[in-house]
Amino acid sequence: xxxxSGCDYLPKAAAAFVEIAIESGFPVLFSSRAPLGVSDVxxxxxxxxxxxxxxxxxxxxxxxxxxxxxxxxxxxEKPDLAHGMGGTHPDFSGYYRYEFTVRLPIHKRPFxxxxxxxxxxxxxxxxxxxxxxxxxxxxxxxxxxxxxxxxAIAIExxxxxxxxxxxxxxxxxxxxxxxxxxxxxxxxxxxIVLFWQRIWPENGRVCGYKHTAxxx
Numbered sequence: 001x002x003x004x005s006g007c008d009y010l011p012k013a014a015a016a017f018v019e020i021a022i023e024s025g026f027p028v029l030f031s032s033r034a035p036l037g038v039s040d041v042x043x044x045x046x047x048x049x050x051x052x053x054x055x056x057x058x059x060x061x062x063x064x065x066x067x068x069x070x071x072x073x074x075x076x077e078k079p080d081l082a083h084g085m086g087g088t089h090p091d092f093s094g095y096y097r098y099e100f101t102v103r104l105p106i107h108k109r110p111f112x113x114x115x116x117x118x119x120x121x122x123x124x125x126x127x128x129x130x131x132x133x134x135x136x137x138x139x140x141x142x143x144x145x146x147x148x149x150x151x152a153i154a155i156e157x158x159x160x161x162x163x164x165x166x167x168x169x170x171x172x173x174x175x176x177x178x179x180x181x182x183x184x185x186x187x188x189x190x191x192i193v194l195f196w197q198r199i200w201p202e203n204g205r206v207c208g209y210k211h212t213a214x215x216x
Contacts, residue, residue, distance in 0.1 A: 057081050059100055060190075066094040067158075073097045081190070084118065084183035086163070093164035096185045098155040102192060104146055114138035115188025117157055124154040139193075159184045 062085075063073035079098060080088060104110050112123055112130070115138075122132040125145035133140070142151065163184065 061099045062185075063097045063099075064089070064092065064094060065097075070095055079186065081186060081188065084187040085185035086183055089163075089184075091163055091166070092184070093159050093161045096157045096159070098157070098186060098190070099153070101150065101152045103150050104192065104194065109194065110142040110146060110151070111193040112140040112142055112153065112155075113191040113193055114155065114186055115190070116183075117186055118183045119160050120158045121186075122156045124156070126152050142192075155186065155190070157185050 057079055060079055060081075061076050062079040063076050064085075065071065065073045073095070077088075079085065079096075085092070085096060114121060116136070117133075117138050120132065120134045121138055123130040123140040123142075125142055128145055130140040130142055130145055142153075145151075160182070162182065
């Protein structure tokens with residue numbers, strides 16, 4: 001058994017699944033996955049980023065389809081993350097799909113965060129759903145869904161019907177606006193947030209801390 005006290009860095013212990021006794025109240029940083037029997041909870045929000053990786057919008061492929069045609073996405077283009085897709089497709093209602101591939105540092109706990117979405121979003125990693133959210137914060141836990149450091153990520157955004165309804169001549173004044181005013185699609189940045197396998201044992205509970213990779 002390896003007994004740990006003070007602040008220690010254990011580059012090989014977790015990879016070898018060494019049995020480790022950790023003195024309560026001391027931080028320990030693992031270079032690999034935490035040993036069996038060690039779990040963590042929601043990371044704290046006050047840790048400074050250790051690394052920022054930027055992927056431009058030009059590296060994201062956007063397709064769309066109407067609800068009745070789902071999932072037959074078509075017409076690949078580049079997204080407008082600054083303003084949303086209302087200016088590009090002012091009359092469209094349905095689904096937008098944002099796809100990109102990002103290489104993640106191994107042995108980290110990845111989350112995906114979206115700044116703002118209109119209206120709902122579901123995230124897929126290699127075709128497997130990481131969850132669906134209808135309200136902020138748009139944060140998705142990707143842990144266990146990525147392999148060999150590479151992640152093929154797709155974000156599907158379902159819009160409201162207001163733009164298509166307006167294009168069909170529906171009077172929207174009953175909803176207190178004369179024309180579609182709300183944005184559509186993703187507005188703002190997409191972030192991959194990575195958490196170290198750092199643990200702070202206290203009464204059998206531990207927590208992790210993060211560094212961030214942003215997709216602009």
